Amino acid sequence: MYSSDRYRNIIYGSEYIDTENISQFIVNLIDYLPHFYKNSAIQKSLQLGLGDEIASINYIINDILKQLFVETCTWGIELWEDFVGIPHNKYKPLQHRREVVIARLRGQGTTTKELIKNVATAFSGGEVDVIEYPEEYKFIIKFIGVRGIPPNLSDLSNSIEDIKPAHLGFEYAYTYTLWGELSNWEVTWAEMATYTWGEVKTRVFD
Numbered sequence: 001m002y003s004s005d006r007y008r009n010i011i012y013g014s015e016y017i018d019t020e021n022i023s024q025f026i027v028n029l030i031d032y033l034p035h036f037y038k039n040s041a042i043q044k045s046l047q048l049g050l051g052d053e054i055a056s057i058n059y060i061i062n063d064i065l066k067q068l069f070v071e072t073c074t075w076g077i078e079l080w081e082d083f084v085g086i087p088h089n090k091y092k093p094l095q096h097r098r099e100v101v102i103a104r105l106r107g108q109g110t111t112t113k114e115l116i117k118n119v120a121t122a123f124s125g126g127e128v129d130v131i132e133y134p135e136e137y138k139f140i141i142k143f144i145g146v147r148g149i150p151p152n153l154s155d156l157s158n159s160i161e162d163i164k165p166a167h168l169g170f171e172y173a174y175t176y177t178l179w180g181e182l183s184n185w186e187v188t189w190a191e192m193a194t195y196t197w198g199e200v201k202t203r204v205f206d
Contacts, residue, residue, distance in 0.1 A: 070101050077101070096152040099123045103159040111163050116141070119163065123156040131173075139164075142173040149174055 067076025077097050078088050084104040089097065102122040106115070113130050116139070120128040126145020133139060141160070143150060150156070153172070160170055 070098050070105070073098070093152075096155060099152055100155045100159065103156070104162075111165060113139075115163065116160065119159050120156060121145075123152055123159070124150040126150075137167055138169040138171065140171050140173050143175055147175050147177060 063074075066072040066074065067079070070077075070080055073080060074094065077094060080101045081088055081097065084101055086100055086104060099122055103119045106118045106122055113132065116130050117128050120130070120141050120143075124143050124146045126143065129142045129144055131140040131142060149172075164170065
């Protein structure tokens with residue numbers, strides 16, 4: 001996989017090289033040579049070229065390390081999806097694909113209230129509460145740390161369906177900004193006028 005796909009593209013193509021971020025890995029090799037070499041145009045040119053090559057190598061090493069963690073992976077997302085048994089969907093945003101993988105990793109083991117909370121938190125990125133109604137054979141997932149409807153809700157629903165007991169249904173409850181909170185934050189009408197009503201309902205004003 002690495003030698004035939006990823007590394008080949010890095011060496012022979014430019015689509016994976018981030019020329020903006022690679023600059024942070026450049027090493028000024030002339031600083032490691034005796035002082036008299038610093039006046040040599042040939043040595044400066046040689047060390048500059050070698051420094052660029054070392055920067056590329058360091059960039060690749062750093063990039064590979066990012067693939068070892070779901071939260072920072074990019075091209076490695078397909079390897080993670082294979083690992084947890086999720087089909088690839090290149091048309092989905094990368095962050096959504098990461099959330100599905102994280103949810104699948106967290107969804108291992110016996111289904112508990114905490115497990116459902118962990119999975120839901122992976123998608124919403126904020127605090128979640130799970131309210132159980134055993135007599136009604138359902139539970140409610142309430143989003144507390146994120147206002148409004150979190151993105152990628154369809155994948156969250158699929159993940160919950162995968163881990164919950166078949167006889168239980170579930171619903172979502174969303175949190176919105178209340179008028180009383182706006183008063184507490186001392187938000188002026190002029191400030192609110194810069195946002196749509198939908199944005200006001202899901203925004204926390206400092």
